[in-house]
Amino acid sequence: MNKLGRVLLTAVMIGTLVVTPVLAAPDIEGIRQQKEEAQNQVKSLQEELSGIISKIDTLEAELIETGEAYLKATDDLEEAELKEKEQYAKMKLRIKHMYEQGVGKDLESILEAKSFAEVLSKAEYIQNIHNSDRKMLGEYQETKKQIVKLKETIEKEMKKLEEQQKEYAAAKANLNNVIEAKKGEVANLEQELQAAIAQAEAERKAKEEAERKAREEAARKKAEQEREQAAASGGTSSSGGSSSNSGQKPSNSGSNGGSSSGNSGTNNQNAAAAIVNAAYSQLGVPYVWGGSRPGQGLDCSGLTQYCHRVAGISIPRYSGDQSAQGRSVSNPQPGDIFCQPGHVGIYIGGGKVIHAPEPGDVVKISNVWGNHWFVRYW
DSSP states (O other), rough: OOHHHHHHHHHHHHHHHHOOOOOOOOOOOHHHHHHHHHHHHHEEEHHHHHHHHHHHHHHHHEEEEHHHHHHHHHHHHHHHHHHHHHHHHHHHEEEEEEHOTTHHHHHHHTTEEEEEHHHHHHHHHHHHHHHHHHHHHHHHHHHHHHHHHHHHHHHHHHHHHHHHHHHHHHHHHHHHHHHHHHHHHHHHHHHHHHHHHHHHHHHOOOOOOOOHHHHHHHHHHHHHHHHHHHHHTOOOOOOOOOOOOOOOOOOOOOOOOOOOOOTTTTOOOHHHHHHHHHHHHHTOOOOOOEOOOOOOOOOOOHHHHHHHHHHHHHOOHHHHHHHHHHESSSSSSTOOOOEEEOOOOEEEETEEEEOOOOTTTTEEEEESSSSEEEEOOH
């Protein structure tokens, strides 16, 4: 083998040794597939969560309607008890009057009748008065029994619905935890994928650089060999000028600085202040399912609806509708509605919200928590 052949063989061997990778090639496709599988699981879990949230919204409507029916039954019972007391008091007065006048007064009235027809008429009249009193009292007592029974039935239905609501809330919390864990897994896989891509890119560049150096080395050796051969033969060496191409890649450093201009719009700060003040005025009011009576009993959406009504703003009754129909805001201000699936409250600033939490509790101030968003109606 001549000297030129040995030089070329040596250059090829050097190039081969240089480009041999030291690190194992990353399984980019495998990582990408794992990430896609995790993302599909997140999507499936979120669809399941959406189904539970839809059930929670439906259940909330049932609870509010049942709560309103219970409140009406309570009012009806109070009214029936009042009428019963009034009727009983009237009967006692009539009995007292009859006792004071003596039973003979009725008999005397009958005996003073001018005709037998008048006797029958007066006797029937007296009898009718007594029968009417007994009938009215009996009717009120029966009404009272029916209302008491209705209240008991509604209470049972409320307890059943509240149990379902607790089950849905627990399922929602569990799913949220699983989704957050899966999202973390997706984020880790994304980091792993980007690291693998960066490693593969670094290896590709290292290989290209090694191949370039090998080619340059081979070209140098070849040119040197040609010069040696020309000198040995005594001929004139025509050195073809080696043109070095030092191509420099243009650097495209474009910076896109997008700025979103805040739109203050026509926000009514007076309305916002009225909403917040109305919320403060209800602190300590008991939570009542279906409650929409300020100062007496409120549920979460009853509170937010009342506060907006004070500001002259009409909003839907149910929390699902309130959170869906308001204007979404990313920078909440006092007077906005704090929203979670199945729950709403009035944001008062400083990361705090006034809300009606649950049965057995009262309207109070809490720190914002969990997965939430904000909407605005003012």
